[in-house]
Amino acid sequence: MDRRYGADTMSSPDAPSRAGLPRAAAVLAAAAWGTAVLAVALVVAARPELGEGVWFFVVDVAVACVYGTVAALILSRRPHPVGWLLALAALGGGVAALGFGYPALAAQRPGLPGADLVSWLQSTAWVPGTLALFLVVPWLVRDHALGHARWGVAAGAAVTVGLLVAQLVEAQAIFQLLLASAVVLGLVAAAAVEHRHRRGPVAERNGLGWLALGAGLLALSFVPLLLPYGSLPLPVWTTPVLHLLSQAVYPAAILVAVLRGRMWGLQLAVSRTVLAGLLTAVLIAVYVGVTVVATRLLPGDGAGLVGAGVVAVAVQPTRLWLERRVHRLVYGVSASPDTVVRRLGSHLRLAETTDDLLRGLAADIGAAMRLESVTVSLPDREPVVWGMPGAHPMRVPLAHRGEPVGELAVTLPGGERLGSRGEQTLADLATVVATAAAVTRAASDVDDARARLSRARLEERRIIRREIHDGLGPSLAGLRLGLQGARNLMATDPPAAAALLTTLQSELDQRVTDVRTLSHHLLPPVLDELGLAAALSELAARHAEDGVEVALSLGHEDSLDPQTAAAAYAIVSEAVTNTLRHSGTQTARVVTASTAEGLRVTVADDGQGMPERARSGVGTRSMRERAEELGGSLEITAPTTGGTVVDALLPHALAVRRG
Structure with missing residues (x-):
């Protein structure tokens, strides 16, 4: 029996990754290429007539060179069953090529020893590797356990061994039966691969479509060998050409699947080789088909010209169409940028x-x-x-x-x-x-800012509640009782009632002042109307009425955004209040300046300073949170010269962006 050759591809199954075998891979590549080169030299020397044997010789040489290289690349990086099956196919192809070349030379030079024995290798050496590739390997291309696919592996291996034994014992009838079984199993394997290409895990789909195509071509290429000789007028090169056509995509699919896209800089070479092979095959098929049809329709030599014209027109569209699919083969769906x-x-x-x-x-x-x-x-x-x-x-x-x-x-x-x-x-x-x-x-900063803002609002509400509950509330209650007392005195002691009303009026004036002070402490109207400088001047004037000196040195720009101005005012107001409450002095200094980093605000006093183990109170936390909300910072220090310094930096630009 003559030849049929196949190949396939494989991704790593479940076995863990191990170091490659570079020495064994080099020996394998040298052996495959060495036998192929030697076989070519023998055929060149013999110059046999062109026939079926020469066509299959070309297939064997291609198998040895292509799969010897692919197997060496795989095994040098990752020992894998598919790599060894490729090696078996490559060595089988090289030996089969020698099985043709040496007897051909012996026919030209009688007396060469062992020609009959070597000729026997031509019909048997190709069987185990080639058939195992397209019957067994398609089931192994996966990244998970075989599962039910193990039955496909077992059936393919059994048919491969049976065909080898039948070929060795020259049992032609059994060989034909097993070959028919191989065609069916090959088509089943191709269908299973195509199913996984469409429905399987996305990470495993890369290359499976081409693998299914190659497996189907290989299975169908054996069909002419099952037909009685002469039953169909097929050229002698039909089967070998089908073998060769599968090589346009099979080796690339193997590299993609086994090496999982990691081809160590080979991607460009592989994609160009596959594209050139496919483009050549497609254009030849187009030329032959158009020429055959045109020959029946056009007289003379016009058919060849029509075929050439169609090919010329189809080159660019075909190349673009194939290029997209070859890129998908080599780089995969998941690696496509879109x-x-x-x-x-x-x-x-x-x-x-x-x-x-x-x-x-x-x-x-x-x-x-x-x-x-x-x-x-x-x-x-x-x-x-x-x-x-x-x-x-x-x-x-x-x-x-x-x-x-x-x-x-x-x-x-x-x-x-x-x-x-x-x-x-x-x-x-x-x-x-x-x-x-x-x-x-x-997002985390926003969450933190939202939390700080929530705490600040809650603290402000507590301050307002405390001022109302502890100050304004009792005062209003006292005024209500005083008014009731004055009403009772109106009839019996009008002068006493008038004196009480005068006292109540003074108390009411004080409460009005307290309410204004509270509102100014939160956000004075002058801040919105005239800016930070006017608001700080008003703050200093109010404290001066109580005998407190707030010295201002204002060097900031007038065009502050409202959020920065409000934060600066609140920090100064709280810092001055803390000075009066805790420092033991009635003097504070406020300095503002516009810098490249933002608005810098400093409040200093010459009081007793901070205790070593002082804890941050509500006011201190409020000042720090106001600065951090704008992306700024606040530091409170106690200089060695005495007193306390509050220094805040509020960046302008960040405040505007967050506004």
């Missing part, structure tokens, strides 16, 4: 919490780039981890608008590395993660 960006964008839009956002981004990056683990580390947060981190992570700093916001660390399965394209892709995706990290931090 798919990755769409998934990342959906997380940015739909994530309910910041943790969900970071977990979704990490999972998408890990799945898209086929990583072992992805870890996103942000300051003051627990790291977000996808996968199981291994040793030697690759770390990518995350920066947003030039400011560090965290770190992205990834690890790859054993024996793999990113390569230049993978590193560039990771750097591009890191910018998205950095943006998400910035969003996460901004």
Whole structure:
């Protein structure tokens, strides 16, 4: 029996990744290429007539060279059953090619020893590797347990062994029966692969469509061998050409699936090779088909010209159509920029919490780039981890608008590395993660600001309640009782009633003053109408009425935004109040200045200073929270010269952005 050759692809099943076998891979490549080169030299020397044997010889040489190279690449990085099956096919192809070349030379030079024995290798050496590839390997292309697919592996292996035994014992009838079974099993394997390509896990789909196509072509290429000789007027090159056509996609599908897209800089070479092979095959088929049809319709030599014209017109559209599909084969669906960006964008839009956002981004990056683990580390947060981190992570700093916001660390399965394209892709995706990290931090800042604002509002309400309950409330109650007393005295002692009303009027005037003081303490009207300088001058004037000196040195710009001015006034008012209550002095100094960083406000006194173990009270916390709400800072210090200094910095620009 003659030849049929096949190939297939394989992703890593469940076995853990291990170190590659570079020495064994080098020996394998040398053996496969050595036998192929030697066979070609023998055929060149023999110059046999072109026939079926020569066509299958071309197939054997292609098998030895192509699959010897692919198997060596795989085994040098990852020992895997598919790599060994490819090696078996490559060596079988090389030996079968020798089985044709040496007898052909012996026919030209009688007397060469062992020609009959070597000729026997031509019809048997190809069987185990070639058939096992398209009957067994398609079932192995997966990243999870075989499950029911193990029955497909067992059936394919059994048919392969049976065909080899039948060929060795020359049981032609059994061989034909098993060959028919191989065709059916091959089509079943191709259908199963196509089903997983459409319905299986997304991470495993890359390359499966081409694998299904190649397996189907290989299975169908054996059909002519099942037909009685001469029953169909098929050219002698039908079966070998079908074998060769499958090689346009099969080796690339193997590399993609087994190496999981990590081809160590081979992506460009593989994609160009596959594109060239497919384009050549398609254009030849178009030319032959158009020429055959035109020959029946046009007289003379016009058919060839029509075929050439159609090919010329179809070159560019065909190339573009194939290029998109070859790119999908080599780089996969998950690695296409539009798919990755769409998934990342959906997380940015739909994530309910910041943790969900970071977990979704990490999972998408890990799945898209086929990583072992992805870890996103942000300051003051627990790291977000996808996968199981291994040793030697690759770390990518995350920066947003030039400011560090965290770190992205990834690890790859054993024996793999990113390569230049993978590193560039990771750097591009890191910018998205950095943006998400910035969003996460901004959301956390907003939550903190909201909490501080809520506490400040609550404290202000408590202050207002205390002033009303402890001051204004009892005073109003006393006024009510005094008015009732004056009413009772009106009839019996009018002079006493008049004196009481005068006293009550003075008390009422004082309460009105207290209410105005409270309102000015919260937010004086003059602040909105005339600005911070006028409001501070009014504050100093009110304290001066009580014998307190508030010295002002105002050097800030007039065009302050309302939020900054309100915060500065509240800080000064609270600091002066604390000076009067706790420092033991009746003098305070207030200095304001506009700097490049923002508005700086300083309130100092020459009192007794702060005790060593003093705790922050409500007023101190209120001042600090007002500064931090605007992205600023506030410090309270006790100089060695004595007294207390409150220093606040309120950035203008940040206050405007948050307004």
